[in-house]
Amino acid sequence: MGFFNKLFGSKQEDENQMATLNIGIIIGSTREGRVSPQVAQWVKEIADKRGDANYTIIDIADYKLPLLGEAGTDASGATAWSEAIAKQDGFVFIVQEYNHSITGALKNALDYLREEWNNKAAGIVSYGSVGGARAAEHLRGILGELLVADVRVHPALSLFTDFENGTDFKPQAVQEDSVNQMLDQVIPWSKALYTIR
Ligand SMILES: Cc1cc2nc3c(=O)[nH]c(=O)nc-3n(C[C@H](O)[C@H](O)[C@H](O)COP(=O)(O)O)c2cc1C
Secondary structure, X not given: OOHHHHHHOOHHHHHHHHOOOEEEEEEOOOOOOOOHHHHHXXXXXXXXXXXXXXXXXXXXXXXXXXXXXXXXXXXXXXXXXXXXXXXXXXXXXXXXXXXXXXXXXHXXXXXXXXXXOOOEEEEEEEEEOXXXXXXXXXXXXXXXXXXXXXXXXXXXXXXXXXXXXXXXXXXXXXXXXXXXXXXXXXXXXXXXXXXXX
């Protein structure tokens, strides 16, 4: 749909477009033994019950991205990474705290792209000893530079009370409400930002 139609198309056309909103749930850690796939799957199950978008888990590990620009490496996964992100209207980042910030893998994967991120919305689900809060706040600064509008509600999972032994994900019941409240903000912002792309 062209820019003119986005602005002046009928309400019905807009609603048809919005019915197919795509939201990518991005797994931010890639290490062997990571807990992030359990968290991503849980978010997807909650999200799918809403029936308000196509939710897809996007695992950075699948793209085998070398460090950006590193000589002598195989960056052939970059095209598929670009396509996967370009397709989305919004994101939920599954963020784990490494040394009070996000993982190197997530920062690298963010750095690979620019327009593919621009003018989209995002929510953050983080975990760590203090809910991954410090990593989540670092991510907000990076997302600002990439023109990603990150919403206020932020499910923050504790390694002590939402995981058993720090590894088996057993979220407290209240966390599901928090994910829904976060998505209640991500969905309308994703729709709104669609109109300016
Ligand atoms: C390199 C490294 C640094 C970490 N630093 C922190 C930290 O600063 N704060 C924290 O709360 N947890 C920290 N942790 C614990 C992680 O949050 C925890 O291991 C978590 O499961 C990592 O996510 P993942 O399993 O998806 O990789 C660190 C873990 C690693 C591997």
